Amino acid sequence: MTQTKFLKSARIAAAGLAVGAMLLTGCAATGNKSGGTDAAANASAFLTIPREDMGTFVQNFNPFAPTVNPMVQQSIYESLLVFNPAKGNTVPWLATDWKAADDGKSITFTLRDGVKWSDGQPFVADDVAYTFELQKKLKGGYEYLDGVTAQGNKVTFNFNKPWSPALSDVGQLSILPKHIWSALADPEKDANAKPVGTGPYTEVDNFQAQSFVLKKNPNYWQPDKQKIAGIKMLAFAGNDGANLAAANGDVDWAPQYIPNIEKTFVSKDKDHRHYWFPPTGAMINWQLNTTKAPFNDVDVRKALSMAVDRDQVTKIGMSGYAQPADCTGLSGNYETWKNTQVKDTCTWTKHDVQQANDLLDKAGYPKGADGKRTLKDGKPFEFKISVGATSSDWLSVANVISQNLAEVGVTAKVDSPDWAAVVAGYEKGDFDSGIVWSANDPSPYKYFNTTMGTASVKPVGTKASDNYHRFGDPKADALLSDFAAATDQSKQKDIANKLQEEYNDVAPLVPLFSGPEWGAYNDTRFTGWPTQDNPYATLSVRAPSTVLVLTSLEPRK
Amino acid sequence: MRFILRRLGFYLIAFWASITLNFLLPRFMPGDPVSRMFARSLDRMQPEQLEALRKLLGVDDRPIWEQYAGYLQNILTGQMGISITRFPTPVTEVISSQIGWTLLLGGTALVIAAVVGNLLGILAAWRRGSALDSALPPVLVFIGSFPYFWLAMGALYLFGVVLGWFPIRHAFTDGLEPAFTAEFIGDVGAHLVLPALTIVLVSIGGWMLGMRNTMIATNSEDYITMAEAKGLRPGRIMLRYAARNAMLPSVTSFGMGLGFVVGGALLTEVVFAYPGVGYQLLNAVQGLDYPLMQGLFLTITAAVLLANFLVDILYVRLDPRVRSN
Numbered sequence: 017m018t019q020t021k022f023l024k025s026a027r028i029a030a031a032g033l034a035v036g037a038m039l040l041t042g043c044a045a046t047g048n049k050s051g052g053t054d055a056a057a058n059a060s061a062f063l064t065i066p067r068e069d070m071g072t073f074v075q076n077f078n079p080f081a082p083t084v085n086p087m088v089q090q091s092i093y094e095s096l097l098v099f100n101p102a103k104g105n106t107v108p109w110l111a112t113d114w115k116a117a118d119d120g121k122s123i124t125f126t127l128r129d130g131v132k133w134s135d136g137q138p139f140v141a142d143d144v145a146y147t148f149e150l151q152k153k154l155k156g157g158y159e160y161l162d163g164v165t166a167q168g169n170k171v172t173f174n175f176n177k178p179w180s181p182a183l184s185d186v187g188q189l190s191i192l193p194k195h196i197w198s199a200l201a202d203p204e205k206d207a208n209a210k211p212v213g214t215g216p217y218t219e220v221d222n223f224q225a226q227s228f229v230l231k232k233n234p235n236y237w238q239p240d241k242q243k244i245a246g247i248k249m250l251a252f253a254g255n256d257g258a259n260l261a262a263a264n265g266d267v268d269w270a271p272q273y274i275p276n277i278e279k280t281f282v283s284k285d286k287d288h289r290h291y292w293f294p295p296t297g298a299m300i301n302w303q304l305n306t307t308k309a310p311f312n313d314v315d316v317r318k319a320l321s322m323a324v325d326r327d328q329v330t331k332i333g334m335s336g337y338a339q340p341a342d343c344t345g346l347s348g349n350y351e352t353w354k355n356t357q358v359k360d361t362c363t364w365t366k367h368d369v370q371q372a373n374d375l376l377d378k379a380g381y382p383k384g385a386d387g388k389r390t391l392k393d394g395k396p397f398e399f400k401i402s403v404g405a406t407s408s409d410w411l412s413v414a415n416v417i418s419q420n421l422a423e424v425g426v427t428a429k430v431d432s433p434d435w436a437a438v439v440a441g442y443e444k445g446d447f448d449s450g451i452v453w454s455a456n457d458p459s460p461y462k463y464f465n466t467t468m469g470t471a472s473v474k475p476v477g478t479k480a481s482d483n484y485h486r487f488g489d490p491k492a493d494a495l496l497s498d499f500a501a502a503t504d505q506s507k508q509k510d511i512a513n514k515l516q517e518e519y520n521d522v523a524p525l526v527p528l529f530s531g532p533e534w535g536a537y538n539d540t541r542f543t544g545w546p547t548q549d550n551p552y553a554t555l556s557v558r559a560p561s562t563v564l565v566l567t568s569l570e571p572r573k
Numbered sequence: 574m575r576f577i578l579r580r581l582g583f584y585l586i587a588f589w590a591s592i593t594l595n596f597l598l599p600r601f602m603p604g605d606p607v608s609r610m611f612a613r614s615l616d617r618m619q620p621e622q623l624e625a626l627r628k629l630l631g632v633d634d635r636p637i638w639e640q641y642a643g644y645l646q647n648i649l650t651g652q653m654g655i656s657i658t659r660f661p662t663p664v665t666e667v668i669s670s671q672i673g674w675t676l677l678l679g680g681t682a683l684v685i686a687a688v689v690g691n692l693l694g695i696l697a698a699w700r701r702g703s704a705l706d707s708a709l710p711p712v713l714v715f716i717g718s719f720p721y722f723w724l725a726m727g728a729l730y731l732f733g734v735v736l737g738w739f740p741i742r743h744a745f746t747d748g749l750e751p752a753f754t755a756e757f758i759g760d761v762g763a764h765l766v767l768p769a770l771t772i773v774l775v776s777i778g779g780w781m782l783g784m785r786n787t788m789i790a791t792n793s794e795d796y797i798t799m800a801e802a803k804g805l806r807p808g809r810i811m812l813r814y815a816a817r818n819a820m821l822p823s824v825t826s827f828g829m830g831l832g833f834v835v836g837g838a839l840l841t842e843v844v845f846a847y848p849g850v851g852y853q854l855l856n857a858v859q860g861l862d863y864p865l866m867q868g869l870f871l872t873i874t875a876a877v878l879l880a881n882f883l884v885d886i887l888y889v890r891l892d893p894r895v896r897s898n
Contacts, residue, residue: 074667082660227748250742256726264734
């Protein structure tokens with residue numbers, strides 16, 4: 017580190033002016049490190065990853081903690097199977113095989129042989145059964161799960177009703193070692209400072225408030241896939257710091273949102289820096305509170321949706337990184353489930369001001385002499401769009417929508433208090449409309465259940481945690497229960513097609529765009545990253561598929 | 574003595590009022606921590622887990638006065654509970670692991686800014702109309718009026734990224750083990766330069782101007798003329814006669830500044846990824862982490878009141894007029 021004496025004030029002033037001049041002229045000086053192209057150095061290097069939303073770490077590797085430390089569920093603990101949304105495939109992991117019973121009321125997993133915990137103990141079926149007991153006891157949920165039985169290398173999950181969505185639910189839970197966790201007095205409050213897992217990198221090393229290292233699990237079941245020496249996490253109190261580290265070439269993987277990525281990141285080293293934003297995140301919707309008029313009118317919902325220019329929304333609001341929604345309402349995560357007919361004959365998610373106007377006229381919301389529409393009771397057609405003040409991208413999305421709506425004579429005011437206030441309004445049901453994310457799961461069951469299933473509708477005033485728009489459709493209910501009971505995939509696909517037709521008819525909410533999963537990398541030191549051409553995982557560091565990346569990367573030779 | 578006791582009583586009441594506010598304010602905010610956590614996790618949390626989490630975190634629906642009684646009792650016994658956003662880490666651990674860095678950064682910046690700023694102010698007033706007096710104050714005030722975020726980013730970019738003179742993040746190099754060795758202390762020092770420098774830059778102008786203005790008023794007092802007439806050395810008059818009396822407002826500001834150091838320099842911590850409690854406080858507020866918020870507010874309140882109390886006592890020594898009151 018350079019040792020420098022205190023700078024004279026004149027020099028400081030000059031420097032300040034220099035910075036200003038540099039920013040004005042847009043001069044892009046690069047501070048790149050020469051980068052280790054040395055194979056030996058790469059082999060002993062740690063895969064360095066920034067964490068942009070934790071200014072500091074605490075040594076707590078308990079997977080039950082609400083704010084879980086990075087990599088606990090990606091690198092330390094593993095699940096029975098790994099779903100890869102980028103390709104829509106499922107990779108067998110701690111289980112090699114699974115089979116649903118004919119009546120749909122149970123699933124049996126066959127566990128992989130030869131898997132050991134990082135302390136050398138064998139991984140057994142009892143560990144899986146215990147994990148679910150513990151999870152159900154501490155965290156609740158899994159109401160459909162009657163019990164888990166372990167026998168030899170097989171684990172059977174028994175349900176109280178035919179329930180096919182269970183596969184992704186139970187298949188993706190991190191499995192914990194019974195011999196460690198059953199010995200804890202209070203497993204929920206234990207810091208689990210020295211975790212024991214089956215994952216590729218489990219050994220916590222040099223834990224500091226702003227960085228820590230995970231080294232190789234000495235007993236990993238795929239030792240040939242532990243090609244990197246370890247993972248190093250760095251703490252940042254915001255995107256800016258993490259982006260600077262990425263631009264400066266100090267980190268190998270940059271999973272946070274980087275504005276203008278071509279210029280700020282890629283352009284500094286085009287050969288080694290790449291990004292890929294597959295549209296596999298949750299669908300981002302504009303949700304209209306259907307307990308309020310006029311949002312209870314399907315024609316109004318469709319007309320408002322047609323007034324929205326989704327190309328503008330994704331271009332201006334999302335820097336062109338996201339893809340506009342279609343009438344199936346499904347994000348890119350469900351590409352293989354999409355009903356192509358619904359998608360191809362789509363009307364109400366296409367920008368069409370003329371149609372929107374006609375539909376609103378027809379539905380009985382006439383334009384006045386001032387060009388503004390009125391409601392049926394004569395009041396002006398005015399409402400609010402709520403977005404949390406800190407989400408600058410969604411805030412511009414809301415602003416674009418508000419401008420679009422003005423073209424059809426509807427006044428929408430963007431309301432941006434703190435997220436806490438916004439969400440409180442969603443939960444109580446006293447909001448007008450808002451930008452909301454949706455459930456994202458391997459199967460589309462949950463998405464449709466929480467957008468139009470009556471079971472998820474809570475009365476206004478009662479706390480809702482999904483289906484904030486409070487829309488329930490009995491027709492969808494019947495299809496949803498059929499879907500849950502169907503055990504083979506072709507039948508599930510048929511029902512999913514019908515669900516999309518129903519969705520297309522009733523337009524429960526206004527889908528906007530598929531949330532992109534941010535991911536950028538610098539392959540100076542490590543190669544083997546997932547790409548659009550080889551989508552074996554997404555570039556997210558918090559997804560279940562992250563473990564696929566960790567076991568594929570290798571040091572550059 | 575009576576003066577000090579009276580002040581002490583006043584501080585006790587102020588302390589009670591502020592801890593009561595600490596208790597009430599977060600509870601007036603909409604939502605509860607679990608819903609906030611759910612909203613921030615986007616689709617990563619199961620809705621059916623919310624109830625279990627509420628119970629676990631002790632987000633209680635007891636009557637407010639009962640919560641208040643429990644809260645007061647916890648404060649008196651030094652129990653601050655368990656942080657919600659950092660569950661299951663105790664609040665005291667979250668704060669104590671970071672407050673050292675906050676004190677180091679804020680304390681260093683405050684001392685440098687106050688000492689250098691006051692000295693410059695004394696010199697500027699003593700040599701009125703000199704180059705130092707006419708050029709430096711406007712320049713410093715100009716720099717001080719930059720938005721801090723912009724200045725810090727600029728300094729980080731220029732000295733950290735382009736010139737590479739200083740490290741651009743964290744309190745010490747990743748991989749080093751904290752220890753009392755020359756290497757580690759040097760490393761911490763190097764990491765401290767940019768964050769401290771930017772705070773000094775934006776605050777030094779205020780110190781200098783304040784001191785200069787009081788000094789000018791003091792310089793026209795009769796006793797200064799008297800001292801000059803007696804033929805004392807100018808340096809002695811400047812420091813012992815003029816500066817000593819002109820310093821009282823600066824002492825007050827320093828005391829206040831000392832108290833506020835504990836609150837952390839939020840923006841500095843964000844820009845330079847410096848560990849400290851400022852960002853933690855923001856995080857706690859955003860996550861409606863009542864225990865952590867209360868713990869931090871309590872620490873800040875206590876520090877501000879303590880610093881003020883010390884200044885009060887110091888005043889009694891520095892200014893005899895206070896005593897006769």
